[in-house]
Amino acid sequence: MSLPFLLEIGTEEIPDWMIVPALNNLQDMFQALLDQQVLGGRVTSVDATPRRLVLRAEGLLERQADVEELVLGPAKSAGAGAAGGFAKKMGTTADQLGTQTTAKGEYFAFAKRTQGQATVAILARELPNLILKIQWPKTMVWNGKGTERFIRPIRWMLTLLGRAVVGFEIAGVHSSSTTWGHRVLANRQFTVTIDDHEHVLRELSVILSADERRRKIKTEVDALLGRVGLHVKQDRDLMETLTYLTEYPTPILGSFDRSYLSLPKEVLVEVMRHHQKYLSVEDSDGKLAPHFIAVMNTNGDPDRLVRQGNEKVLRARFNDARFFWDQDQKKKLEDRVEDLKTVTFQAQLGSYYEKTQRVVRWVTDLGGEEDAQRAALLCKCDLTTDMVKEFTDLQGIVGGLYARAQGENEEVAQAIYDHYKPLSMDMEDPVPSTLNGCLVSMADKWDTLVECFRVGMAPTGSRDPFGLRRAAQGIVRISTEGQVNFELPQHGELAEFMRDRVEYYFRDVHGFAYDEVRACMAAGWNDLLDLWRRLRRVQAIRPTPDFELLAKSFKRIKNILKQAAYSDGGSYRKELFETGPELELYNEIVRTKTQPLESRIGPLRPKVDLFFDKVLVNAPDPGIRRNRLALLQSLLTEFSDVADFSEIVTERQP
Amino acid sequence: MSTPLSFQETVLALKKYWSERGCIIQEPYDVEVGAGTMAPETFLRVLGPSPYNVAYVQPSRRPADGRYGENPNRLYKHQQLQVILKPAPADVIDLYLGSLTAIGVDLRKHDIKFEEDNWEAPTLGAWGIGWQVMLDGLEISQFTYFQQCGGFDLDLIPAELTYGLERIVAFLQNVDSVYDIVWAPGFLYSDVRLKDEQEFSKYNFELADVGMLWQLFDLHEKECQRLIKISGVVLPAYDQVLKCSHIFNLLDSRGAISVTERVGVIGRVRKLALGVADAWMVEIGAKKEAAA
Numbered sequence: 001m002s003l004p005f006l007l008e009i010g011t012e013e014i015p016d017w018m019i020v021p022a023l024n025n026l027q028d029m030f031q032a033l034l035d036q037q038v039l040g041g042r043v044t045s046v047d048a049t050p051r052r053l054v055l056r057a058e059g060l061l062e063r064q065a066d067v068e069e070l071v072l073g074p075a076k077s078a079g080a081g082a083a084g085g086f087a088k089k090m091g092t093t094a095d096q097l098g099t100q101t102t103a104k105g106e107y108f109a110f111a112k113r114t115q116g117q118a119t120v121a122i123l124a125r126e127l128p129n130l131i132l133k134i135q136w137p138k139t140m141v142w143n144g145k146g147t148e149r150f151i152r153p154i155r156w157m158l159t160l161l162g163r164a165v166v167g168f169e170i171a172g173v174h175s176s177s178t179t180w181g182h183r184v185l186a187n188r189q190f191t192v193t194i195d196d197h198e199h200v201l202r203e204l205s206v207i208l209s210a211d212e213r214r215r216k217i218k219t220e221v222d223a224l225l226g227r228v229g230l231h232v233k234q235d236r237d238l239m240e241t242l243t244y245l246t247e248y249p250t251p252i253l254g255s256f257d258r259s260y261l262s263l264p265k266e267v268l269v270e271v272m273r274h275h276q277k278y279l280s281v282e283d284s285d286g287k288l289a290p291h292f293i294a295v296m297n298t299n300g301d302p303d304r305l306v307r308q309g310n311e312k313v314l315r316a317r318f319n320d321a322r323f324f325w326d327q328d329q330k331k332k333l334e335d336r337v338e339d340l341k342t343v344t345f346q347a348q349l350g351s352y353y354e355k356t357q358r359v360v361r362w363v364t365d366l367g368g369e370e371d372a373q374r375a376a377l378l379c380k381c382d383l384t385t386d387m388v389k390e391f392t393d394l395q396g397i398v399g400g401l402y403a404r405a406q407g408e409n410e411e412v413a414q415a416i417y418d419h420y421k422p423l424s425m426d427m428e429d430p431v432p433s434t435l436n437g438c439l440v441s442m443a444d445k446w447d448t449l450v451e452c453f454r455v456g457m458a459p460t461g462s463r464d465p466f467g468l469r470r471a472a473q474g475i476v477r478i479s480t481e482g483q484v485n486f487e488l489p490q491h492g493e494l495a496e497f498m499r500d501r502v503e504y505y506f507r508d509v510h511g512f513a514y515d516e517v518r519a520c521m522a523a524g525w526n527d528l529l530d531l532w533r534r535l536r537r538v539q540a541i542r543p544t545p546d547f548e549l550l551a552k553s554f555k556r557i558k559n560i561l562k563q564a565a566y567s568d569g570g571s572y573r574k575e576l577f578e579t580g581p582e583l584e585l586y587n588e589i590v591r592t593k594t595q596p597l598e599s600r601i602g603p604l605r606p607k608v609d610l611f612f613d614k615v616l617v618n619a620p621d622p623g624i625r626r627n628r629l630a631l632l633q634s635l636l637t638e639f640s641d642v643a644d645f646s647e648i649v650t651e652r653q654p
Numbered sequence: 655m656s657t658p659l660s661f662q663e664t665v666l667a668l669k670k671y672w673s674e675r676g677c678i679i680q681e682p683y684d685v686e687v688g689a690g691t692m693a694p695e696t697f698l699r700v701l702g703p704s705p706y707n708v709a710y711v712q713p714s715r716r717p718a719d720g721r722y723g724e725n726p727n728r729l730y731k732h733q734q735l736q737v738i739l740k741p742a743p744a745d746v747i748d749l750y751l752g753s754l755t756a757i758g759v760d761l762r763k764h765d766i767k768f769e770e771d772n773w774e775a776p777t778l779g780a781w782g783i784g785w786q787v788m789l790d791g792l793e794i795s796q797f798t799y800f801q802q803c804g805g806f807d808l809d810l811i812p813a814e815l816t817y818g819l820e821r822i823v824a825f826l827q828n829v830d831s832v833y834d835i836v837w838a839p840g841f842l843y844s845d846v847r848l849k850d851e852q853e854f855s856k857y858n859f860e861l862a863d864v865g866m867l868w869q870l871f872d873l874h875e876k877e878c879q880r881l882i883k884i885s886g887v888v889l890p891a892y893d894q895v896l897k898c899s900h901i902f903n904l905l906d907s908r909g910a911i912s913v914t915e916r917v918g919v920i921g922r923v924r925k926l927a928l929g930v931a932d933a934w935m936v937e938i939g940a941k942k943e944a945a946a
Contacts, residue, residue, distance in 0.1 A: 012747060012768070013768035013769075013770075013785060015770035016770070050768075138772070138783070140783040140799055140801055140811075141801065141811055142742065142799055142811050143741075143811065144741065144808075144809055144810050144811055145807050145808060145809050152783070153744075153799075155744065183747070183751070183766070184751070184761045184762060184766060185762070187748070245767060245769065246767075276791055277769075278791075294765075294791060296765035297765060297766070297767050298762075298764075298765050298766075301763075301765075302763060303763050305763050305764060305790065306763075306764060306765045306790045308790075308828070309764070309765075309789065309790025309791060309792060309825065310790050310791035312792075312825070312828070312830070313790070313791040313792045314791070315830070316726070316727055316830075319726075342912070
């Protein structure tokens with residue numbers, strides 16, 4: 001008979017962003033436990049609210065199967081005494097032993113039978129450990145020094161195997177068949193079965209399924225806004241937060257005074273999103289409407305107290321923002337450059353003032369003109385404003401807005417506004433929208449990389465406190481997508497770091513084959529736009545019939561040159577070529593010399609093959625040998641500005 | 655809806671509520687502090703293995719937050735109601751929610767959320783795990799399970815509940831400015847405290863004698879260092895830490911501490927606080943010898 005299983009770990013409110021990874025971790029560990037202990041069954045679902053992690057499994061055996069294994073004892077030649085000792089160890093008598101012949105001779109052996117254990121007993125033994133092993137970014141103790149650690153205190157555990165409670169204890173909490181309802185709407189305990197668990201929770205005002213909570217929010221938001229012709233500004237992250245911050249989400253619509261719309265949209269949205277976790281509301285033109293959506297963790301707002309409260313809080317927040325804005329305008333960005341001397345960039349790397357000076361230089365080196373240089377000079381000044389001190393995520397954006405408000409020209413303002421872009425590793429995050437923005441962004445990121453590597457703060461493993469991978473990725477993306485040439489260094493630790501990012505970008509983001517990227521990068525990668533062009537060429541000619549065959553020959557050529565330790569370059573003496581395949585190959589190389597790679601492969605390929613068929617490179621005469629190696633070397637060099645074709649993997653699996 | 659409680663009724667209701675749940679009702683500590691956590695009733699009492707439940711209102715001074723009485727929400731001195739439950743009982747959140755009911759919050763008509771907010775006070779060598787409690791979008795409390803204090807892992811884990819009284823009452827009375835809060839029948843918050851805010855803002859931002867403050871800082875630091883080495887005077891030593899901390903805040907509001915100096919001065923206060931915690935642990939027998 002197979003049994004279903006249900007686990008609910010009841011806790012105090014878990015931070016929303018930690019829940020999904022923990023659930024996945026729990027699922028993996030539990031499945032591994034089932035597999036290891038051969039209990040049958042598989043995890044069918046995991047789900048969670050801020051107060052409970054739930055796992056369901058089906059098809060568990062009632063008990064493990066009995067196992068019989070043959071245990072080898074001492075060699076038969078060791079005699080009866082040894083056999084007796086072995087039998088005793090096996091919990092049997094000598095007459096029950098058999099023998100087993102192995103390559104090394106004959107041994108005493110015993111067919112040991114281990115009775116399978118009851119699943120409920122195994123789970124009771126293993127679950128406490130498994131639960132406490134769930135990985136969290138930061139754990140706590142609640143029962144005193146040295147006691148169990150978890151993300152927040154565990155307050156109940158519901159563990160059912162079929163109808164039976166799997167009994168165990170963690171931190172003084174005993175597992176049972178009861179769950180708890182919503183903190184406010186149904187703050188009571190309730191006994192459940194596996195079948196009615198989700199239903200009972202619903203009765204207790206808890207929607208267990210995150211999908212359902214998400215849908216509920218969406219549907220009700222649409223209903224609130226649809227009739228007034230508005231919609232929420234899409235915000236996937238915030239939706240996830242709200243989904244995992246609530247057990248019974250109910251959105252409400254609130255409003256604020258139109259006069260606040262004179263503040264920039266970015267600021268208003270950030271105040272609502274960051275401080276209040278409100279969804280912003282837009283009209284059909286994408287303009288901000290004087291409304292917001294708050295998502296409650298309860299079922300209604302009968303007296304409109306919640307709406308009134310949230311509106312009041314938002315009013316105070318907006319007043320603060322307006323105060324910051326007005327206050328900040330009293331000192332222009334250009335008058336704040338000096339103030340950057342007191343803002344630390346990094347303890348070892350000095351102040352933002354120093355960083356600014358370097359960024360201006362880098363921008364100039366990159367060919368940036370007056371506007372770009374001006375933007376570079378002002379780009380960090382918003383760090384000294386009250387607005388950015390309060391809303392750090394708005395750095396750059398605030399600088400751009402202030403620059404515009406203070407009469408800097410549009411190019412300068414936009415470049416400052418954009419210079420942190422792309423903001424994340426997410427490839428959909430836009431790069432700066434203008435050339436000047438691209439230049440300032442690259443210069444800023446490049447400076448951070450160069451400086452951090454200079455003082456030995458390169459990322460190690462998963463540790464990357466300065467976001468250097470993101471910075472490097474940003475440079476690669478701006479250079480290619482923003483079409484801004486950036487000469488990357490080819491040697492040293494930073495070059496290696498950049499090389500990884502370049503490889504990753506073209507391989508994983510653009511989907512070029514691994515070997516194509518290797519081949520093209522071997523021909524140089526300091527100019528990423530050029531590299532991208534070459535990759536597209538190689539990708540395009542790859543399916544042509546002659547390409548891989550030629551690539552194979554190139555590999556052969558490279559090996560031959562390597563074995564011969566040849567390093568003299570491609571200068572040969574024409575008169576030494578033998579008539580026939582050798583001369584023909586030479587003639588073909590010369591004939592096609594001015595043609596593009598794409599049209600040379602077809603004619604060259606058969607000549608190369610014929611050469612290898614008929615001509616002995618390793619000729620007895622050292623002069624001839626050297627001349628032939630030189631010919632091969634020159635052939636290799638012919639294409640080396642596009643790619644090193646010997647890097648192409650030709651033995652592909654069918 | 656019934657009439658909301660006045661400021662003093664709210665304080666009385668909370669004190670009554672926690673007193674009925676086994677808390678000692680203490681009076682405010684009489685040395686300037688920046689937060690209820692700094693009062694010895696919290697900082698020292700959470701150390702060691704003895705249970706302790708206490709509640710008190712702590713006027714908390716933050717000189718740099720003063721606004722001459724002109725900002726509706728920011729105050730130089732605000733009143734915190736601080737509750738320490740050591741160890742935290744299993745139903746501590748229910749107890750907390752009960753206290754909101756006690757001051758007139760009908761939980762079924764409001765929206766309560768517990769949002770992650772871990773607390774850390776580097777100067778006190780203290781940190782904890784917890785939440786900010788949101789009532790209809792307003793942060794009304796900090797709820798923290800202390801993990802470490804004075805650099806020591808805590809033997810018993812206390813729950814610290816901090817109520818921002820002005821915020822809560824302004825919210826319940828539905829007024830936009832803390833100065834419009836009804837403190838007692840016929841008296842507004844402004845009647846009781848406005849002058850205080852105006853005068854101290856002036857002093858803190860404009861008049862406090864920077865040279866004298868630096869001297870005082872040095873003197874209190876020296877006195878603390880002297881007392882730490884003598885057994886049986888940990889509480890007087892701790893007062894010196896509080897003095898240093900407050901003087902630091904004053905210097906800060908006078909703009910007298912440069913960015914580079916800042917880290918150093920904070921480090922000096924921290925060193926004193928850790929020294930006092932260490933001495934206290936020896937004093938209460940939770941530790942054999944003082945650290946060198």
